Amino acid sequence: MSLELNNYTYNSRNRSRFHQTLLKIRAWFYEREIVKSLFEMMWRQKSSWLNLDIWCWPWYKTGIILEHLINNDWKLIWIEPAKVPRRLGQKKLKWKNIEIREWDSSDLSNYEDVENIFCNQMTHHLDKEWKEELFRNAYKSLSNWWRIIILDTTIPKSWFLALIFRWLIKWYRDYIWKWNTYHNISTQEYIDLLQEAWFEIDLRFTRHFYILWKIWEIWTKLGLLYPFMTQIVARKK
Numbered sequence: 001m002s003l004e005l006n007n008y009t010y011n012s013r014n015r016s017r018f019h020q021t022l023l024k025i026r027a028w029f030y031e032r033e034i035v036k037s038l039f040e041m042m043w044r045q046k047s048s049w050l051n052l053d054i055w056c057w058p059w060y061k062t063g064i065i066l067e068h069l070i071n072n073d074w075k076l077i078w079i080e081p082a083k084v085p086r087r088l089g090q091k092k093l094k095w096k097n098i099e100i101r102e103w104d105s106s107d108l109s110n111y112e113d114v115e116n117i118f119c120n121q122m123t124h125h126l127d128k129e130w131k132e133e134l135f136r137n138a139y140k141s142l143s144n145w146w147r148i149i150i151l152d153t154t155i156p157k158s159w160f161l162a163l164i165f166r167w168l169i170k171w172y173r174d175y176i177w178k179w180n181t182y183h184n185i186s187t188q189e190y191i192d193l194l195q196e197a198w199f200e201i202d203l204r205f206t207r208h209f210y211i212l213w214k215i216w217e218i219w220t221k222l223g224l225l226y227p228f229m230t231q232i233v234a235r236k237k
Contacts, residue, residue, distance in 0.1 A: 026121070027060035033209050034151065034231065035068045041147070041205040041233060042116075046071045049115035052141075053078045054134075055105040055122040062089065065118060066098055077111075079103050106134040108141040117141070117148045121229075124152050124184045128193075131183075135197035142236040148199065149233050155186045156226040165226065190232050199234035206232050 048071040053062050066076045078100045080086045089100050103110070106126070108117075117138050123131055138148045156162045169182050185193075191201050208227030210216040219225040 023060050027064055029209075029211065029228075030061050030120070031064045031068070034229070035064060037205060037207065037231060038069055038149065041149075041202070042069065047115050048074055049143075050074070050111070050113060051076050051116045051118070052108070052111060052114055053118045053120075055080060055119070061120055062098060063093060063096060066096055069116075070097075072097065075099050077101060079105050079108075081105055106130055106137060108137040111141045113143045114141045115143065115146045118151075119148065120151045121153070123150055123190075124182055125180070127183045128185075131185075131193055132197070135194055135199065139197050139199060139236055144237070145235055147202070147233055147235050148194070149231065150190060150194075151229055151231050152190070153184060153228075154190065154230045155184050157186065158223060158226075161223075161226050187230050187232065194232070194234040198237060200237050202233040202235050204233075 046069055051065075051070055051074070053065055053076055062076065062078050070076050074097070076098050078089060078098055080089065080100055081102065081104055083102075086100050086102060089098075093100070105122070108114075119134075123134070126134060135148070142148065156165055165184070169184065173180055173182060191206075194201060207230075208220070209229045209231065210220065211228045216225055216228065220227055
């Protein structure tokens with residue numbers, strides 16, 4: 001998926017009220033469920049160093065990261081290649097300590113000594129080569145023992161659930177966002193790619209997230225459903 005096509009897709013999506021509603025729901029779930037895990041991973045204290053938030057969910061989720069995970073004295077840098085999300089973010093976040101930069105999200109050559117790189121629901125839009133480039137560049141930008149955090153929808157292990165998953169993705173692409181491209185992979189494939197880029201997987205905080213309280217989790221254990229999102233935390237050795 002080219003950067004130009006990604007920009008076109010997300011510029012269109014961010015003009016949609018339907019998409020804005022979805023983003024608000026995602027951000028609510030992110031704040032309610034995922035931030036707890038991230039805060040625990042950061043030793044229950046906010047970061048006092050450089051953090052990068054890479055690519056999209058406009059301003060909703062980025063503001064939550066700043067509020068809950070970043071010390072007030074430190075800026076959060078949001079790297080956003082698409083014009084409309086940048087414009088929305090600049091409008092909604094103008095009073096917050098967030099710097100929004102236009103850049104290719106896989107090219108992190110301008111950054112070094114980074115503590116955390118947040119990749120939230122974006123890596124499924126990158127093909128394998130682009131994922132590999134992102135992980136290699138992230139490794140170079142991070143300080144030793146700091147982290148890249150992947151949050152994404154991954155392909156189920158079960159062939160039957162995987163078949164349903166691929167059908168749903170195709171339906172979504174054909175009828176909701178016709179110009180979008182998806183390159184979802186399994187959790188193990190993410191782990192393999194990160195290890196090939198010399199990352200060490202932190203299994204303590206690599207976990208699944210569910211919705212509908214325990215019902216979704218129980219059905220997942222019975223093989224009838226699959227986790228809503230998966231978090232993979234990898235450290236620079």
